[in-house]
Amino acid sequence: xxxxxxxxSNTVRDPVSDPGGTVETGGPFPTPRKTVRVxxxxxxxxxxxxxxxxxxxxxxPTVIVVLLFAVLPxxxxxxxxxxDVRLVDIPRLYIDNLVFTSENIAAxxxxxxxxxxxxxxxxxxxxxxxxxxLVGLAVALALRRPFRGRGLIRALVLVPYVLPVVAAAxxxxxxxxxxxGLVNAVGVEWLGWAEPIAFLTTTSRDLGxxxxxxxxxxxxxxEVWKTFPLAFLFITARLQVVPGDIEEAAQIDGAGxxxxxxxLLLPELAGVMALLAVLRFLWSFQNFNDIYLxxxxxxGTEVLAVRVYSELVVRANIGTASATGLLMTGMLLxxxxxxxxxxxxxxx
Amino acid sequence: MSEPCTGSSRHPQxxxxxxxxxxxxxxxxxxxxxxxxxxxxxxxxxxxxxxxYGISLSLRPFQSVVSEPxxxxxxxxxxxxxxxxxxxxxxxxxxxxxxxxxxATAALAILFSVLGAYAAVRLRFFGRNAVNVVFLGVYLLPxxxxxxxLFVLLSRIGxxxxxxxxxFVYVAQTVPVALYMLRTYLVAVPSSVEEAxxxxxxxxxxxxxxxxxxxxxxxxxxxxxxxxxxxxxxxxFALLFLVADRDRWTVSLGIAQLTEFSVPTTVxxxxxxxxxxxxxxxxxxxxxxxxTGLTSGAEKG
Numbered sequence: 001x002x003x004x005x006x007x008x009s010n011t012v013r014d015p016v017s018d019p020g021g022t023v024e025t026g027g028p029f030p031t032p033r034k035t036v037r038v039x040x041x042x043x044x045x046x047x048x049x050x051x052x053x054x055x056x057x058x059x060x061p062t063v064i065v066v067l068l069f070a071v072l073p074x075x076x077x078x079x080x081x082x083x084d085v086r087l088v089d090i091p092r093l094y095i096d097n098l099v100f101t102s103e104n105i106a107a108x109x110x111x112x113x114x115x116x117x118x119x120x121x122x123x124x125x126x127x128x129x130x131x132x133x134l135v136g137l138a139v140a141l142a143l144r145r146p147f148r149g150r151g152l153i154r155a156l157v158l159v160p161y162v163l164p165v166v167a168a169a170x171x172x173x174x175x176x177x178x179x180x181g182l183v184n185a186v187g188v189e190w191l192g193w194a195e196p197i198a199f200l201t202t203t204s205r206d207l208g209x210x211x212x213x214x215x216x217x218x219x220x221x222x223e224v225w226k227t228f229p230l231a232f233l234f235i236t237a238r239l240q241v242v243p244g245d246i247e248e249a250a251q252i253d254g255a256g257x258x259x260x261x262x263x264l265l266l267p268e269l270a271g272v273m274a275l276l277a278v279l280r281f282l283w284s285f286q287n288f289n290d291i292y293l294x295x296x297x298x299x300g301t302e303v304l305a306v307r308v309y310s311e312l313v314v315r316a317n318i319g320t321a322s323a324t325g326l327l328m329t330g331m332l333l334x335x336x337x338x339x340x341x342x343x344x345x346x347x348x
Numbered sequence: 349m350s351e352p353c354t355g356s357s358r359h360p361q362x363x364x365x366x367x368x369x370x371x372x373x374x375x376x377x378x379x380x381x382x383x384x385x386x387x388x389x390x391x392x393x394x395x396x397x398x399x400x401y402g403i404s405l406s407l408r409p410f411q412s413v414v415s416e417p418x419x420x421x422x423x424x425x426x427x428x429x430x431x432x433x434x435x436x437x438x439x440x441x442x443x444x445x446x447x448x449x450x451x452a453t454a455a456l457a458i459l460f461s462v463l464g465a466y467a468a469v470r471l472r473f474f475g476r477n478a479v480n481v482v483f484l485g486v487y488l489l490p491x492x493x494x495x496x497x498l499f500v501l502l503s504r505i506g507x508x509x510x511x512x513x514x515x516f517v518y519v520a521q522t523v524p525v526a527l528y529m530l531r532t533y534l535v536a537v538p539s540s541v542e543e544a545x546x547x548x549x550x551x552x553x554x555x556x557x558x559x560x561x562x563x564x565x566x567x568x569x570x571x572x573x574x575x576x577x578x579x580x581x582x583x584x585f586a587l588l589f590l591v592a593d594r595d596r597w598t599v600s601l602g603i604a605q606l607t608e609f610s611v612p613t614t615v616x617x618x619x620x621x622x623x624x625x626x627x628x629x630x631x632x633x634x635x636x637x638x639x640t641g642l643t644s645g646a647e648k649g
Binding site for chain 2: 048051052053054055056058059061062063065066068069070071072073074076077080090091093138139141142143153155156157158159160162163164165166167168169170171172173174175177179180181182184185186189225229230233237256257258282285286288289293305308309312313318321322325326328329332336
């Protein structure tokens with residue numbers, strides 16, 4: 001609505017502030033019937049202008065909530081990262097007594113713990129997103145052709161994805177418990193392990209020439225287990241629209257299944273798999289719940305999200321927590337930018 | 349895209365190779381066929397296994413779990429862990445909190461996102477694309493990064509420790525997803541019906557309530573269920589905002605806090621199964637709709 005019109009439309013009785021007055025119009029919008037009474041009468045709104053107004057009004061509530069509880073807080077992070085502020089300062093926090101400093105960013109940037117957490121995060125996110133997409137692909141291919149009971153198995157495979165994360169983590173912790181957990185019981189009783197392994201607190205363990213990061217592998221396995229169903233769903237949906245006739249023709253021509261997969265299915269699936277890998281990477285990169293619940297960041301599993309949390313809660317320092325969060329978001333943006341650039345280059 | 353499959357015709361095989369080749373194919377088929385069943389069996393065991401393990405432990409006395417960890421089929425079944433978890437360890441009260449929070453979140457998120465999704469599907473308005481971009485951004489922003497300022501701002505206005513503050517945070521987190529899912533369902537509603545209703549003098553809000561909502565009801569219900577599940581499962585914000593006040597804990601927070609103390613694992617398992625059952629049951633009821641809502645757009649890939 002243009003500026004010049006605004007005062008005039010205010011002379012129309014505002015139905016929102018006058019409930020009951022215009023009930024017969026069926027909504028809180030001025031109707032043409034009302035406007036003709038105004039001297040120098042405004043013409044009824046055109047269809048497209050009404051559409052524009054209605055669209056904005058309908059999206060309004062959502063926009064307000066999202067602005068207040070997501071966009072504004074994000075701007076606040078950028079502010080807090082440059083403030084000398086701790087948890088105890090909150091009651092005395094006013095806009096006009098802020099103390100600016102660049103020490104938070106410098107302290108975080110210079111801290112070896114931050115960089116080791118960053119490395120762990122990248123390894124964790126890359127391994128679990130690749131794992132989730134590959135496992136999802138394998139299961140989607142295995143369940144591609146119909147058989148008796150396929151519907152039930154498909155539904156069953158989705159269970160880890162809908163399981164509350166706290167319940168899933170509690171069950172996994174019990175499974176891996178050194179005292180009475182099933183995995184250690186099987187290992188000691190049947191596989192001849194010398195002693196139970198404390199999976200979630202062991203940083204690394206020599207396995208012949210290899211040094212295995214036990215706890216990190218466990219949290220990666222948990223993340224793959226919890227998220228591959230989503231990859232499975234998306235790949236299955238994409239498989240269903242792969243045209244069948246080319247595949248049939250290839251089969252008649254004598255192409256084997258691996259060749260059909262490599263030359264026909266894989267090119268079709270590549271787009272959705274790349275998208276899934278990027279999305280899973282972005283989500284795993286910021287994952288807090290799974291790791292905090294399983295290990296609390298112990299055993300070489302401290303990721304950036306856990307660092308943000310411990311800066312905030314353990315060290316009670318809002319400034320460094322925000323600085324860590326800001327740098328973390330910056331890294332995510334780099335990933336998003338690279339992906340966008342690659343998509344653009346491919347389209348060009 | 350059809351290029352690779354013409355490859356075989358460009359390099360024709362010598363005639364005698366045909367039989368040999370067929371034999372190799374059947375071996376390949378046999379291996380892949382066997383592998384397929386291995387994958388299916390492992391997938392089922394790995395996905396359903398932990399849940400069954402949790403159920404099994406929740407039904408056994410703690411002493412027998414410790415002394416015979418491999419004995420998965422209980423000799424004696426006891427349901428004692430459930431009332432113990434609910435009453436003695438306070439998970440019952442926590443569950444009530446979770447139920448309130450999740451229902452309020454689902455109701456508000458649906459109210460907002462139905463209006464928003466309708467506008468996004470049917471109306472051209474100024475700023476539509478900007479709104480879409482902002483929502484996508486919110487969807488990708490790290491929750492832990494938002495948690496810091498939300499914690500500070502909500503403490504500043506005294507909303508930490510209140511379930512109301514939590515509900516608003518959850519609504520902001522879930523509305524973008526809900527909007528995205530609802531868009532898929534609303535597109536399927538034929539616009540000719542709406543035009544007819546509008547010509548008959550139906551206002552926009554009445555149109556949404558009387559025409560669009562009934563037609564898209566299954567989709568709206570599935571979206572509501574999905575939002576409910578997210579709010580019911582949420583842990584991080586509950587931990588940050590509510591940890592000081594035990595009476596306000598949501599059930600996810602309650603169970604996670606109990607694992608810090610020496611609570612018998614059977615009780616923890618009972619609690620975990622108890623919070624899982626409503627979610628999994630709801631999911632199985634609405635599975636088909638949820639799957640189409642979540643994966644729409646994948647076809648375009």
